[in-house]
Amino acid sequence: MNILCIGAGYVGGSTMAVMAQKCPEHRFTVVDVNAARIAAWQSDTLPIYEPGLPEIVREIRGKNLFFSTDVDRGVAEAEIIFVSVNTPTKTFGQGAGRAADLQYWEKTARQIVQNSAGPKIVVEKSTLPVRTAEAMERILNSNERGIHFDVVANPEFLAEGSAVADMQSPDRVLVGGHDTPSGRRAVQAIVDLYAHWVPRERILTTNLWSAELSKLAANAFLAQRVSSINAVSAICEKTEADVTEVARAIGLDSRIGPRFLQAGIGFGGSCFKKDILNLVYLCEQHGLPEVAEYWRQVVVMNERQEARFVSNMLAAMFNTAAGKRIALFGAAFKAHTSDTRESPALAVCRKLLEERACVALCDPHALENARMDLGADAARVVFEPDPYRAAAGAHAVAVLTEWPCFAELDYRRIYADMYKPAFLFDGRNLLDHKALHEIGFNVYPLGKPPLLHE
Numbered sequence: 001m002n003i004l005c006i007g008a009g010y011v012g013g014s015t016m017a018v019m020a021q022k023c024p025e026h027r028f029t030v031v032d033v034n035a036a037r038i039a040a041w042q043s044d045t046l047p048i049y050e051p052g053l054p055e056i057v058r059e060i061r062g063k064n065l066f067f068s069t070d071v072d073r074g075v076a077e078a079e080i081i082f083v084s085v086n087t088p089t090k091t092f093g094q095g096a097g098r099a100a101d102l103q104y105w106e107k108t109a110r111q112i113v114q115n116s117a118g119p120k121i122v123v124e125k126s127t128l129p130v131r132t133a134e135a136m137e138r139i140l141n142s143n144e145r146g147i148h149f150d151v152v153a154n155p156e157f158l159a160e161g162s163a164v165a166d167m168q169s170p171d172r173v174l175v176g177g178h179d180t181p182s183g184r185r186a187v188q189a190i191v192d193l194y195a196h197w198v199p200r201e202r203i204l205t206t207n208l209w210s211a212e213l214s215k216l217a218a219n220a221f222l223a224q225r226v227s228s229i230n231a232v233s234a235i236c237e238k239t240e241a242d243v244t245e246v247a248r249a250i251g252l253d254s255r256i257g258p259r260f261l262q263a264g265i266g267f268g269g270s271c272f273k274k275d276i277l278n279l280v281y282l283c284e285q286h287g288l289p290e291v292a293e294y295w296r297q298v299v300v301m302n303e304r305q306e307a308r309f310v311s312n313m314l315a316a317m318f319n320t321a322a323g324k325r326i327a328l329f330g331a332a333f334k335a336h337t338s339d340t341r342e343s344p345a346l347a348v349c350r351k352l353l354e355e356r357a358c359v360a361l362c363d364p365h366a367l368e369n370a371r372m373d374l375g376a377d378a379a380r381v382v383f384e385p386d387p388y389r390a391a392a393g394a395h396a397v398a399v400l401t402e403w404p405c406f407a408e409l410d411y412r413r414i415y416a417d418m419y420k421p422a423f424l425f426d427g428r429n430l431l432d433h434k435a436l437h438e439i440g441f442n443v444y445p446l447g448k449p450p451l452l453h454e
């Protein structure tokens with residue numbers, strides 16, 4: 001079969017690479033309107049940093065995995081089309097700031113109709129509001145040539161930084177479709193692809209709307225856990241409780257479980273906030289204001305966490321950061337990715353710039369994306385890949401992304417080159433706080449008592 005994926009982003013690129021490796025008898029093409037992105041997928045430097053991905057792409061590119069900008073031709077030749085274009089939050093008009101912006105999505109649907117001569121299965125890979133498939137089906141099946149399209153929802157649950165491993169060994173794969181003869185055939189075709197490597201009992205089939213809603217609900221639950229532990233971290237700081245100890249104590253309850261209980265400066269990434277706001281908007285649309293408000297608080301709590309971290313920094317540094325050099329360790333929204341979309345590290349950076357601090361930003365893989373995301377603010381930031389140089393002459397170091405390399409630095413050397421008193425704010429509880437205190441730092445972990453020198 002010819003299988004096409006429209007959208008060569010984090011999801012399209014990674015999922016198709018793994019699927020193509022696991023299904024060598026099929027031919028996979030990933031297309032995108034962004035020519036630079038396609039050129040990067042065809043080069044030795046892929047457009048995204050994802051452990052394990054370059055090896056797979058190198059192995060199968062040109063064999064059964066192809067990248068192209070020719071969307072029309074790709075559509076014409078394909079029997080199955082995955083659509084994994086971006087679905088950002090709408091910035092204008094009705095629902096601005098909450099609803100999903102479906103313009104790229106609808107454009108894709110129309111492009112599929114225009115370039116199809118026969119029936120196809122169209123797979124929703126992007127995260128979409130519930131019942132988007134209904135609109136998709138109407139656009140696709142309103143063609144005057146009598147071509148029938150089946151729409152299947154196959155939301156993606158991979159996380160960045162572990163995309164390859166998540167795809168190779170998913171907790172579950174979800175395929176939603178209509179309970180009609182052709183709907184069931186379409187679902188089966190997608191199930192058969194995954195069955196090449198995923199045990200059958202981990203492939204769930206549901207109706208279309210459950211599949212669409214499950215994706216939004218899964219992200220809302222995950223983000224809610226992060227906001228819950230961050231809310232606990234705020235109480236810890238007022239009471240001398242230790243959030244790591246509390247997280248361990250509650251996580252050992254098998255009903256709660258230990259994962260996703262790491263307090264930090266807040267959740268980031270392109271999806272959590274966008275998908276919760278999308279859910280909030282859906283609830284409002286369906287006349288459920290209390291349900292909408294319930295989920296909105298997850299985002300409110302997250303914004304509060306970023307702001308609280310900066311307030312704590314200021315309070316510790318004698319209520320002023322103006323003119324002080326502050327080294328920020330981390331720009332990516334989490335470790336093992338170059339992605340800075342909605343990164344809480346950049347939110348902290350912007351707030352410190354408002355305070356007129358001199359910010360030196362350090363990250364092993366995300367500085368280029370950070371520069372782009374910061375826009376005009378980038379002119380006021382020193383981008384420094386070397387953490388020792390970033391911290392030299394600084395009043396404070398703040399750890400904002402949990403990159404393991406930041407835990408392996410020589411903090412004696414860093415301390416020696418800093419202004420005194422030297423402050424260390426560990427927004428991810430990554431470092432050995434006691435050892436840092438012994439070196440001489442005033443250490444402010446997150447959600448635990450600070451370790452200070454008089």
Ligand code: NAD
Pocket residue numbers: 006007008009010011012031032033034037071084085086087104107108125126127128156157158159160270271
């Ligand atoms: P992305 O922005 O990295 O990639 C989307 C790509 O689609 C872009 O390269 C863009 O140029 C391309 N595109 C847009 N319109 C197009 C068109 N008409 N024709 C061809 N190409 C077009 O986005 P992403 O992070 O890969 O996310 C894609 C979808 O998957 C989103 O709905 C997101 O919510 C969802 N998702 C993302 C993740 C993640 O970890 N990033 C995980 C699960 C689900």
Ligand code: UGA
Pocket residue numbers: 127156157158159160161219222226259260261262263264265266267268269270271272333334335
């Ligand atoms: C998340 C989900 O985990 C994926 O299942 C989903 O497919 C994806 O969103 C999506 O729809 O885009 P991702 O955003 O890549 O994946 O990363 P996560 O590992 O979920 O982390 C999200 C944010 O929460 C990061 O900023 C991370 O630092 C933060 N986080 C996570 C914490 O602060 N504490 C934790 O314990 C866990």
